[in-house]
Amino acid sequence: xxxxxxxxxxxxxxxxxxxxxxxxxxxxxxxxxxxxxxxxxxxxxxxxxxxxxxxxxxxxxxxxxxxxxxxxxxxxxxxxxxxxxxxxxxxxxxxxxxxxxxxxxxxxxxxxxxxxxxxxxxxxxxxxxxxxxxxxxxxxxxxxxxxxxxxxxxxxxxxxxxxxxxxxxxxxxxxxxxxxxxxxxxxxxxxxxxxxxxxxxxxxxxxxxxxxxxxxxxxxxxxxxxxxxxxxxxxxxxxxxxxxxxxxxxxxxxxxxxxxxxxxxxxxxxxxxxxxxxxxxxxxxxxxxxxxxxxxxxxxxxxxxxxxxxxxxxxxxxxxxxxxxxxxxxxxxxxxxxxxxxxxxxxxxxxxxxxxxxxxxxxxxxxxxxxxxxxxxxxxxxxxxxxxxxxxxxxxxxxxxxxxxxxxxxxxxxxxxxxxxxxxxxxxxxxxxxxxxxxxxxxxxxxxx
Numbered sequence: 001x002x003x004x005x006x007x008x009x010x011x012x013x014x015x016x017x018x019x020x021x022x023x024x025x026x027x028x029x030x031x032x033x034x035x036x037x038x039x040x041x042x043x044x045x046x047x048x049x050x051x052x053x054x055x056x057x058x059x060x061x062x063x064x065x066x067x068x069x070x071x072x073x074x075x076x077x078x079x080x081x082x083x084x085x086x087x088x089x090x091x092x093x094x095x096x097x098x099x100x101x102x103x104x105x106x107x108x109x110x111x112x113x114x115x116x117x118x119x120x121x122x123x124x125x126x127x128x129x130x131x132x133x134x135x136x137x138x139x140x141x142x143x144x145x146x147x148x149x150x151x152x153x154x155x156x157x158x159x160x161x162x163x164x165x166x167x168x169x170x171x172x173x174x175x176x177x178x179x180x181x182x183x184x185x186x187x188x189x190x191x192x193x194x195x196x197x198x199x200x201x202x203x204x205x206x207x208x209x210x211x212x213x214x215x216x217x218x219x220x221x222x223x224x225x226x227x228x229x230x231x232x233x234x235x236x237x238x239x240x241x242x243x244x245x246x247x248x249x250x251x252x253x254x255x256x257x258x259x260x261x262x263x264x265x266x267x268x269x270x271x272x273x274x275x276x277x278x279x280x281x282x283x284x285x286x287x288x289x290x291x292x293x294x295x296x297x298x299x300x301x302x303x304x305x306x307x308x309x310x311x312x313x314x315x316x317x318x319x320x321x322x323x324x325x326x327x328x329x330x331x332x333x334x335x336x337x338x339x340x341x342x343x344x345x346x347x348x349x350x351x352x353x354x355x356x357x358x359x360x361x362x363x364x365x366x367x368x369x370x371x372x373x374x375x376x377x378x379x380x381x382x383x384x385x386x387x388x389x390x391x392x393x394x395x396x397x398x399x400x401x402x403x404x405x406x407x408x409x410x411x412x413x414x415x416x417x418x419x420x421x422x423x424x425x426x427x428x429x430x431x432x433x434x435x436x437x438x439x440x441x442x443x444x445x446x447x448x449x
Contacts, residue, residue, distance in 0.1 A: 037185070040297075056119050071132035268378070319373055347363070349419070
């Protein structure tokens with residue numbers, strides 16, 4: 001049967017459309033990191049145990065991990081614009097409901113525990129549907145650009161996500177104003193998301209791609225750790241099918257977690273991801289205690305935002321500067337990253353002032369900025385091209401699983417004895433170093449691959 005070809009369309013995305021896609025990713029990242037800046041202070045106001053604040057993210061993180069692959073695939077069949085709209089709508093509605101619940105909870109309409117449970121329920125809307133937007137943005141760009149423009153365009157989209165992790169903590173203290181108080185960031189980012197959603201509906205054309213493209217499955221972006229990668233096109237150019245895996249040496253057509261090629265990398269990703277999630281879960285409560293701000297939670301939001309911003313900048317320095325400049329391979333990047341984490345935990349554990357704690361957190365974040373791309377690229381290079389989609393899904397599951405219960409476990413240990421939490425982080429980091437030295441093959445120079 002002869003197919004009628006449509007008229008060729010431009011392979012260059014207009015600046016107005018790139019700006020809109022940039023805004024989608026920026027809003028997602030900035031809103032979530034702004035939320036992370038104020039939640040420890042809100043928990044102090046509600047007079048609930050710190051562990052309940054950490055657990056409030058767990059259900060959302062679990063839903064994100066389970067549903068992200070579904071939405072990433074659905075965007076190829078139902079349209080990228082539709083999935084972007086779904087994700088942004090979920091973000092706006094979730095933030096609005098979270099802000100409403102917290103507004104009334106802080107004014108005594110609900111008990112502290114009831115407030116945080118209702119917050120978790122409202123947050124789950126984002127966990128369930130918010131993951132539709134990031135891969136749809138990447139796939140939209142990839143399907144409308146040729147190879148020459150694609151790398152630059154996807155790098156720009158990725159940079160918007162990184163920029164958001166810096167802007168969110170920086171803006172959060174400025175959005176705490178009379179009337180709304182600590183709920184201000186929720187209201188502002190919900191309103192901004194509605195504006196982006198309206199522009200998406202009015203200004204972004206429906207899907208008429210000239211090239212196939214697929215978006216990366218990403219973990220829930222409430223931390224300055226997510227780093228979307230450029231994903232290769234489907235080998236046969238079809239956007240409607242997932243890549244078929246090459247048969248594995250054991251006769252299976254599915255990449256398994258136990259596959260010896262990726263098993264060491266999954267151990268590395270699991271241990272390192274747990275260490276990072278514990279530190280991110282602890283930092284706000286650590287500052288409340290060390291700076292003696294439990295009695296003035298509104299003031300603490302500024303300090304928490306400052307430290308998170310330092311961490312985000314250090315992460316971006318590693319990912320955008322050190323790795324490409326020094327040409328670090330996956331194993332080397334992982335080793336240096338975990339070494340820096342081990343070193344950075346000490347000033348965080350011993351520091352009694354904002355400068356010392358921020359320095360320690362920045363060192364750890366620099367390490368994680370080296371570790372995360374190292375783990376991701378190492379798992380990718382370990383398998384064949386046809387298995388990249390399956391590998392990316394497994395990597396996303398490993399990354400997402402770290403944020404389900406581990407932050408709450410870290411906070412629980414910290415409240416019992418801070419040294420238990422620091423010791424657990426160090427044990428996890430040293431475990432990554434041991435696996436990397438003993439089980440990972442040395443990096444192969446790019447020209448010899």
